[in-house]
Amino acid sequence: MIKKEMIAMLLAGGQGSRLGVLTSKVAKPAVAFGGKYRIIDFPLSNCINSGVDTVGVLTQYQPLRLNTHIGIGIPWDLDRNIGGVTVLPPYEKSDNSEWYTGTANAIYQNLEYMDSFNPDYVLILSGDHIYKMDYEVMLDFHKANNAEVTIAVMPVPWEEASRFGIMITDDQKRITDFEEKPANPRSNLASMGIYIFNWKTLKEALIKNADQPALDFGKHVIPYCHANGSPLYAYEFTGYWKDVGTLSSYWEANMELIDIVPEFNLYEEYWKIYTKSEIQPPQYIASDSVVERSIIGEGTEIYGKVYNSVIGCGVTIGAGTVVRDSIIMNQTVIGENCELNKAIVAENVEIGKNVRLGIGEEAPNDTAPHIYNQGIVTVGEKSVIPDGVTVGKNSVVFGTTTAADYDNLYLASGKTLIKAGE
Amino acid sequence: MRAIGIILAGGNNHRMKELSQKRAICAMPMAGSYRSIDFTLSNMSNSHIQKVAVLTQYNARSLNEHLNSSKWWDFGRKQGGLEVRTPVVTASNSNWYRGTADAIYQNINFLKNSHEPYVVIASGDCIYKMDFGKALEYHIDKKADITVVCKDMAPDENVERYGTVRMNEDFVIEEFEEKPLQAKSHTISCGIYIIRRRLLIELIEKCVEEGNYDFVRDILVRYRGIKRIVGYKMKDYWRNIASVEDYFSTNMDFLKPEVRNYFFRQYPDIYSKVDDLPPAKYNVGSNIKNSLISSGCIINGTVEDSVLFKKSYIGNNCVIKNSIIMNDVYIGDNTHIENCIVESHGTIKANSNYVGENGIEIILEKNERFML
Numbered sequence: 045m046i047k048k049e050m051i052a053m054l055l056a057g058g059q060g061s062r063l064g065v066l067t068s069k070v071a072k073p074a075v076a077f078g079g080k081y082r083i084i085d086f087p088l089s090n091c092i093n094s095g096v097d098t099v100g101v102l103t104q105y106q107p108l109r110l111n112t113h114i115g116i117g118i119p120w121d122l123d124r125n126i127g128g129v130t131v132l133p134p135y136e137k138s139d140n141s142e143w144y145t146g147t148a149n150a151i152y153q154n155l156e157y158m159d160s161f162n163p164d165y166v167l168i169l170s171g172d173h174i175y176k177m178d179y180e181v182m183l184d185f186h187k188a189n190n191a192e193v194t195i196a197v198m199p200v201p202w203e204e205a206s207r208f209g210i211m212i213t214d215d216q217k218r219i220t221d222f223e224e225k226p227a228n229p230r231s232n233l234a235s236m237g238i239y240i241f242n243w244k245t246l247k248e249a250l251i252k253n254a255d256q257p258a259l260d261f262g263k264h265v266i267p268y269c270h271a272n273g274s275p276l277y278a279y280e281f282t283g284y285w286k287d288v289g290t291l292s293s294y295w296e297a298n299m300e301l302i303d304i305v306p307e308f309n310l311y312e313e314y315w316k317i318y319t320k321s322e323i324q325p326p327q328y329i330a331s332d333s334v335v336e337r338s339i340i341g342e343g344t345e346i347y348g349k350v351y352n353s354v355i356g357c358g359v360t361i362g363a364g365t366v367v368r369d370s371i372i373m374n375q376t377v378i379g380e381n382c383e384l385n386k387a388i389v390a391e392n393v394e395i396g397k398n399v400r401l402g403i404g405e406e407a408p409n410d411t412a413p414h415i416y417n418q419g420i421v422t423v424g425e426k427s428v429i430p431d432g433v434t435v436g437k438n439s440v441v442f443g444t445t446t447a448a449d450y451d452n453l454y455l456a457s458g459k460t461l462i463k464a465g466e
Numbered sequence: 467m468r469a470i471g472i473i474l475a476g477g478n479n480h481r482m483k484e485l486s487q488k489r490a491i492c493a494m495p496m497a498g499s500y501r502s503i504d505f506t507l508s509n510m511s512n513s514h515i516q517k518v519a520v521l522t523q524y525n526a527r528s529l530n531e532h533l534n535s536s537k538w539w540d541f542g543r544k545q546g547g548l549e550v551r552t553p554v555v556t557a558s559n560s561n562w563y564r565g566t567a568d569a570i571y572q573n574i575n576f577l578k579n580s581h582e583p584y585v586v587i588a589s590g591d592c593i594y595k596m597d598f599g600k601a602l603e604y605h606i607d608k609k610a611d612i613t614v615v616c617k618d619m620a621p622d623e624n625v626e627r628y629g630t631v632r633m634n635e636d637f638v639i640e641e642f643e644e645k646p647l648q649a650k651s652h653t654i655s656c657g658i659y660i661i662r663r664r665l666l667i668e669l670i671e672k673c674v675e676e677g678n679y680d681f682v683r684d685i686l687v688r689y690r691g692i693k694r695i696v697g698y699k700m701k702d703y704w705r706n707i708a709s710v711e712d713y714f715s716t717n718m719d720f721l722k723p724e725v726r727n728y729f730f731r732q733y734p735d736i737y738s739k740v741d742d743l744p745p746a747k748y749n750v751g752s753n754i755k756n757s758l759i760s761s762g763c764i765i766n767g768t769v770e771d772s773v774l775f776k777k778s779y780i781g782n783n784c785v786i787k788n789s790i791i792m793n794d795v796y797i798g799d800n801t802h803i804e805n806c807i808v809e810s811h812g813t814i815k816a817n818s819n820y821v822g823e824n825g826i827e828i829i830l831e832k833n834e835r836f837m838l
Contacts, residue, residue, distance in 0.1 A: 078744075078745070079744075079745035080744075080745050080761075118537060119740070119742075302747070304749055304750075310744035310745075311744055311747070311762070311764065316742050317742075317744070318742050319742075321740050324499050324500075324735075324736075324737065324738055324740075325497070325498065325499055325726075325729070325730040325736075326497065326498025326499050326720075326758040326759055326760040326761075326773070326774075326775075327746060327758070327759050327760075328721075328726060328757070328758055328759075329754040329755070329756070329757055329759060330755075330756060331755045331756040332755075333754065333755075334753075335748040335752060335754055336748060336749075336750055336751075336752060337748065337749060337750055338747075338748050339744070339745040339746065339747045339748070340745055340746050340748070340759075341745045341761070342499065342745075342760075342761055343730060343731075345726075350748075354745075355745075
């Protein structure tokens with residue numbers, strides 16, 4: 045007899061297109077974060093730390109990195125005889141084969157997986173937020189209120205409330221109404237996209253709404269449950285929670301980790317964040333280097349100067365190079381005498397000598413100013429930047445570039461250089 | 467791979483001074499992120515040896531904790547895998563391991579129940595990379611009964627704590643001296659042996675029946691000339707860490723780019739138990755020169771020519787020079803440490819001053835630690 049009180053379903057299929065070239069080749073939950081982690085490590089670690097040992101991870105967009113990262117779940121102790129972590133991609137059926145068309149549709153297509161554990165509760169999570177949360181406390185709240193659906197919410201500044209899905213509650217925290225991105229918000233409690241459902245309620249709602257195109261939790265399932273009279277409660281969360289959906293919020297969340305006592309503290313003993321560590325050696329800081337206000341991952345060698353930056357594992361930063369306010373991901377090699385200002389450099393990038401990134405006056409990006417802004421220069425994974433190149437602000441480089449791709453070794457602010465298909 | 471592995475991890479000696487109070491030598495933290503036994507274990511795993519026994523008895527708590535899961539070295543197997551064997555009391559035996567040969571004798575079933583034709587015996591206190599497959603090929607090519615891995619030491623190196631060998635031009639070992647005061651040769655035994663499993667069973671049983679318990683003294687030295695014992699010269703990096711000086715200088719070797727490159731960035735990798743520590747953090751005031759820093763460290767002061775193991779905290783205005791700071795050490799503000807090894811889990815009070823005047827000083831400090 046298999047029985048799990050609560051299982052988790054983690055939505056990790058989204059592209060996260062507002063992260064630009066960072067998600068060209070990998071799903072957003074697999075994007076590196078905080079030196080050695082990937083975004084999905086946070087909800088996965090929360091699960092195991094909360095005692096949830098059965099997690100279905102729904103993948104769809106570019107799943108290779110995600111699949112190899114998760115494996116059989118060893119880093120999170122999710123390698124279990126019964127339960128553990130299971131990667132759930134869309135699959136072909138005898139009739140009506142389709143991709144996951146919406147958040148709730150993805151869950152609907154895996155009813156059988158959930159049913160096999162005979163759960164009382166199902167926890168719905170998304171793989172693109174940075175936070176530490178004890179789901180067990182949320183479950184206690186759910187039970188205490190005899191709720192059928194509990195939605196985690198957090199108070200946001202009133203002026204920002206119109207960017208979120210807003211929950212209106214009575215003083216018992218029972219949800220009376222909700223609004224999606226309201227122009228004049230009646231509450232500042234924003235939904236965090238974390239739900240606990242009674243399994244019966246969820247199953248019925250999914251089956252009843254199965255024919256709804258692009259079945260979505262916020263748009264269809266929650267309104268359906270509400271209309272049906274199911275008691276919906278709002279669980280208020282006041283800890284650190286960061287949506288890293290845009291390049292600028294991703295950059296900010298990384299930078300917050302280097303504060304003296306960061307609001308989001310990775311050094312806490314009793315709520316560890318686990319990740320798959322492929323690189324184990326210590327890091328080496330050479331004689332002529334400077335490292336200040338930075339965090340650095342395993343196996344990295346620093347010969348230059350690093351200020352206010354988040355550096356991943358297995359990185360090399362050459363002598364004479366100055367890195368400021370930047371994020372450098374795993375296995376990237378930066379040559380000598382370079383200068384990087386407010387750069388996000390993805391994994392396995394090769395940067396030659398005397399390269400300067402983030403130089404000069406800001407100019408809006410020419411192709412996607414809503415993605416590339418705030419003066420951040422972004423370099424996609426496995427890119428190559430040849431010796432002597434200067435790149436301006438709000439610019440993007442992606443692919444194996446050579447000197448011929450630049451205008452006299454110069455890429456002006458706001459320009460996009462993407463050599464795809466190589 | 468047609469061999470099984472035995473790692474002799476029991477040892478301890480007075481040359482480790484206070485460092486051995488806490489743990490067996492092969493559990494000594496090494497090179498920032500590893501423990502000594504990781505090197506031999508990874509070599510076995512990388513040589514595709516499927517089944518390994520670690521024989522241990524001295525203060526094995528650290529070692530047992532380190533080996534509590536064998537998956538990090540890819541030994542989490544149904545077929546074979548890793549076994550840690552400490553002495554046990556049985557109806558017929560209540561002895562500790564009386565020597566290396568006796569340790570193998572007391573676990574003779576490990577040999578008898580295997581089917582692989584060869585055994586690789588290695589010690590857990592050496593830092594090296596080696597493909598045992600190649601050594602086994604050599605063993606077969608040379609039609610050896612026992613192959614001993616050897617290394618030529620520098621002429622100025624003191625070899626009196628090693629076994630020294632002299633070989634003829636066909637690499638057959640003609641002389642084997644254990645810990646000679648006046649060494650005739652500067653070629654030493656690395657403590658790594660290859661032998662046919664059946665022959666090992668035969669020699670060990672005979673040896674123990676005669677009341678002898680030491681593999682080197684009672685088998686290698688006694689049978690030289692009778693059995694064909696051949697030397698296999700190891701040319702790459704190899705160090706034994708079983709004295710405070712060697713432990714210190716081997717760690718400091720990792721500050722050299724060629725040593726780091728050889729161990730950290732060339733195939734195959736060395737594996738260790740994963741600790742789930744966050745990246746190292748460098749706050750304002752940190753000033754690092756030529757040092758190795760491990761994950762989980764938080765640094766607010768100056769660190770020069772040193773190796774910091776995992777999860778060390780260095781306070782404001784500290785100066786750490788030419789020292790080894792072992793795992794989970796807290797160093798209070800304004801402290802000066804030079805030429806020292808700070809033992810793990812130590813808490814150093816603010817404004818302390820430790821300078822090793824004549825050689826390396828070992829600091830054992832157990833103060834109350836107040837953490838928020």
